[in-house]
Amino acid sequence: MTITPDQVVSAIYRVEGGTNTHYPYGIKSIHTTNPKQVCLNTVNHALLDYTPHKVDRAFITFLASRYCPVSADRKGNHNWQVNMIQILHITQ
Secondary structure, three states, X not given: OOOOXXXXXXXXXXXXXXXXXOOOOOOOOOOOOOHHHHHHHHHHHHHHHOOOOOOXXXXXXXXXXXXXXXXXXXXXXXXXXXHHHHHHOOOO
């Protein structure tokens, strides 16, 4: 099953709290009126930087290093990864 960047963005929305937060896509580093687009840009850029350019467990770990770095929050990083993998139904 191929997971699209839009599906990753939807999962991030859920993991980051959606409508229950001021940062529905976890975008805190810049002020934007379109956080969904910033999130999509982040996912697309990460896919370009990640080889083999597909969404898998290793990509989620790679993306987590940008979204919720271990250096900022070790437990949050782990939880973010687990939640993303569960929402996206990534098995391998």
